[in-house]
Amino acid sequence: MSAIVEIKVPDIGDFDQVDVIELLVAVGDTITAEQSLITVESDKASMEIPASQGGVVKAIKVKVGDKVAEGSVILEVEAAEEAAAAPAAEAAPAPTAAAPAAPAPVSAPVAAPTPVAAPAPASVAASAPARVSPTASYAEAEVPLRNLPHASPSVRHFARELGVNLAQVTGSGPKNRITADDVRAYVKQALATGGASPVGSTLPGGEGFSVLGWPKVDFAKFGEIEAKPLSRIKKISGANLHRNWVMIPHVTNNEVADITELEALRQQLNAENKKSGLKVTMLAFLIKAVVAALKKFPEFNASLDGDNLVLKHYYHIGFAADTPNGLVVPVIRDADKKGVFELASEMSELAAQAREGKLSPSQMQGGCFSISSLGGIGGTDFTPIINAPEVAILGVSRSAMQPVWDGKAFQPRLMLPLSLSYDHRVIDGAAAARFNAYLAGLLADFRRIIL
Structure with a gap:
């Protein structure tokens, strides 16, 4: 006969909680007493937690990334009835002398001693509720066993904060120990080359830093759900957006433009051309103003190609179009050669094709x-x-009437928020601020376009 026995974290000294950084056994393994089960780490040291008895592992109750404390359930083992029936006090008597030091993990510079404080009596431990892992509903992360790099706990903590897989970092310290400088050098190299090939989850194309596997949750356990597949457009655009956000160092400059007179002009043009059915939107004026700004600041009309900046002498402007299946970005070619009415007409046609799903790749x-x-x-x-491969994008929000000081009194003015995101590898903050300020000035006085 056999019984299921819980193996718990013993007294770990002065630490309230420590991180689980490595699992050393798997479900189905046969373990023996004193065999190491998990590696935990505090901000000062790492240590391995041994088994209090042997048996066959039936369930693992913690995962990499969990925080555990004294009494947390590590795993369940199926033990022989004789071993399970043995008094708990016999397995963990109150010691009268210091316990032997726990085996040193391969990564720790100094072995952390097993604490000497006596555990609670068996009757108390049996009645205490078992701690459940806060990530018990997640599937196990695909982390190889016994893969702890040769680095100090502080360096491993630093690497986790940056999302760096230490298995891919070459150590420069004694006996190839990984230092904080090695981690920094790896990050710099990864940013310069567009990412490293990770062991864990990757970005589209196999680039990016290694991260733990995506958590798998049984959402139905918590309530009613409905699974709805992503549209084809969202699948494609989502992968591109993920790549662009991770691989491009984004910075956003915010500005407001006074479009009071420009809005009055727009309404006047629409009133005069009401019979034509063509409606001029503010976006048409924005495209004309953006082209003028790109001519004054050519580094914004460029793409990064390795160590070269490719400056373009044409002006093709994309605009995000909202469709039932997601956002698409039609491109208006040679926008510098077209007037506001022609831009408005072409935008209307492209937006209609986008909503109907008829846009061609070109x-x-x-x-x-x-x-x-x-x-x-x-x-x-x-x-x-x-x-990508563009180096900047303009976000436009809803305009609103605001009180603006003219030097003598507050005047109601229609203000348009502008959000300019730019690739900081190509464009610095001062250039972005000048671009946005110049663009706002053009929108405030559209006559400047002809200058």
Whole structure:
């Protein structure tokens, strides 16, 4: 006969909670007493937690990343009835002398001694409720066993904060020990080359830092759910957005433009051309102003190609179009050669094709700069994600009447928020601020476009 026995974390000294950084056994393994089960780490040292008795592992109750404390259940083993029936006090008597030191993990510079404090009596331990892992509903992360790198706990903690897989870092310290400088050098190299090939989860194309596997949760345990597949557009755009956000160092500059006179002009043009059925939107004016700004600041009309900056002498402007299946970005070619009415007409046609799912790939390629306008929906500011291989994108939010001081009194003015995200590898903060300020000035006095 056999019984299921819980193996718990013993007294670990002065630490309230420690992180589980390695699992040393798997379900189905046969373990013996004193065999190491998990490796835990505090901010000062790491240590291995041994088994209090042997048996066959039936369930593991902790995972990498969990925090455990004295009394936390590590795993369940199936033990022989004779071993399970033995008094608990016999397995863990109150010691009268210091217990032997726990075996040193391969990564720890100094072995952490097993604490000498006596555990609670068996009757108390049996009645105490078992601690459940806060990530018990997650599937096990795909982390190889016994893969702890040769680095100090502080360096491993530093690497986890940066998302770096230490298995791919070459140590420069004694006996190839990994130092904090080695981690920094790895990050710099990864950023310079566009990412490293990780062991864990990867970005599209196999690039990026290694991270733990995505948590798998049985959401139905918590309530009613409905599974709905992502649209094809969202699958494609989502992968691109993920790549762009991770691989491009985004910075966003926020500005407001006084469009009081420009809005009056727009309404006047629409009133005069009411019979034509063509409606001029603010986005048409924005495209003209953006082209003028790109001509004054050519580094924004460029793409990064390795160590070279490719400056473009054409002006193809993309604009985000909202469709039932997700966002797409049609491109208006040679926007510098088109007037406001022609831009408004072409935008209307492209947006209609986007909503009907009839855009061809060529109509969404070749863009130099993109505009994402949420003005018709709302919001004050946001951070648009750069559409690689472009180096900047303009986000436009909803305009609003605001009191603006003219030197003598506050005047009601229609103000338009502008959010310029830029690739900091190519564009510095001062250039971005100048671009946004110049663009706001053009929108405030559209006559400057002809200068």
